Amino acid sequence: MPLVTTTEMFKKAYEGGYAVGAFNVNNMEIVQGITEAASELKAPVILQVSAGARKYAKHAYLVKLVEAAVVDCPEIPIALHLDHGADFEICKSCIDGGFTSVMIDGSSRAFEDNIAETRKVVEYAHARGVVVEAELGKLAGIEDAVNVAADDAQFTNPAEVEEFVSKTGVDSLAIAIGTSHGAFKFKPGQKPQLRFDILEEVSRRLPGFPIVLHGASSVPQDLVKVINQFGGAMPDAIGIPEEMLRQAATMAVCKINIDSDVRVAMTAAIRKYMAENPSHFDPRQYLTPARTAVKEMVSHKITEVLGCAGNA
Ligand code: G3H
Numbered sequence: 001m002p003l004v005t006t007t008e009m010f011k012k013a014y015e016g017g018y019a020v021g022a023f024n025v026n027n028m029e030i031v032q033g034i035t036e037a038a039s040e041l042k043a044p045v046i047l048q049v050s051a052g053a054r055k056y057a058k059h060a061y062l063v064k065l066v067e068a069a070v071v072d073c074p075e076i077p078i079a080l081h082l083d084h085g086a087d088f089e090i091c092k093s094c095i096d097g098g099f100t101s102v103m104i105d106g107s108s109r110a111f112e113d114n115i116a117e118t119r120k121v122v123e124y125a126h127a128r129g130v131v132v133e134a135e136l137g138k139l140a141g142i143e144d145a146v147n148v149a150a151d152d153a154q155f156t157n158p159a160e161v162e163e164f165v166s167k168t169g170v171d172s173l174a175i176a177i178g179t180s181h182g183a184f185k186f187k188p189g190q191k192p193q194l195r196f197d198i199l200e201e202v203s204r205r206l207p208g209f210p211i212v213l214h215g216a217s218s219v220p221q222d223l224v225k226v227i228n229q230f231g232g233a234m235p236d237a238i239g240i241p242e243e244m245l246r247q248a249a250t251m252a253v254c255k256i257n258i259d260s261d262v263r264v265a266m267t268a269a270i271r272k273y274m275a276e277n278p279s280h281f282d283p284r285q286y287l288t289p290a291r292t293a294v295k296e297m298v299s300h301k302i303t304e305v306l307g308c309a310g311n312a
């Protein structure tokens, strides 16, 4: 089947009590590892591209890689999504350039400005059959478009969501309930917590409406250990406990964003391979276990966290 939007995926996910994984893609091995896992498990999947990914790999290469995955995995629905679009211009460029879904991230703007920019993107996108994700509340962490210090992070205010959704016409909404971007989400000794009360209140106010969780990597400690054992330095890397994400997936959360865990899996595999095979210099030799590590990570997420296996 051709690239799809997330509309049908989210409807089935909401009704089925599971979430669809949205994994960031930056190169061929990542695209292949993710889609091979989703294909084997008959799971829908969202491949998402950040501004940084477009800068690194170029828009055309990423679109063609994802189109190749669609040909390679014809039996599963695949959506191509812009992650954290900073403004109308980047969203327009992705809508015009073959994406089926875009995120306009106006979370750092004032409420009215967020509404205005989101509305503009929605009008342009919907006229072209593309769906739109927006964000209310601020997650801590760093990515290309947004750099929010932990002290500036803000939980989503449920009292704002109905007005935001009705005025913008947006298709899904990312909310801030305690997740954050990157591999260092909590300080050592800090107890990971998510505000399920906010999620519940948001879904009560928006019945049947798909909610998105960003910053949802769990940073598996066995892989952090491998990285540190083979020359890495990631002390105190901590993520969101998987059981919390599993719980969110059974609620109104229909899309869970994962990037750091894929990075950690690849880095652990490459560091180990390099340390154990110091004479090898063919990139295919170390990128093969890296791609397998991506596939294993995504298979694990689909079966143990998202619960979306068999729903393609
Ligand atoms: O939320 C951000 C994603 O992890 C993308 O990260 O901007 O470094 O590509 P990036």
Ligand code: 13P
Binding pocket: 024, 083, 084, 180, 181, 182, 183, 213, 214, 215, 216, 217, 218, 257, 258, 259, 260, 261
């Ligand atoms: P992580 O850094 O937790 O993987 O979050 C990724 C993300 O939210 C991409 O938008």
Ligand code: ZN
Binding pocket: 084, 181, 214, 215, 257
């Ligand atoms: Zn994000």
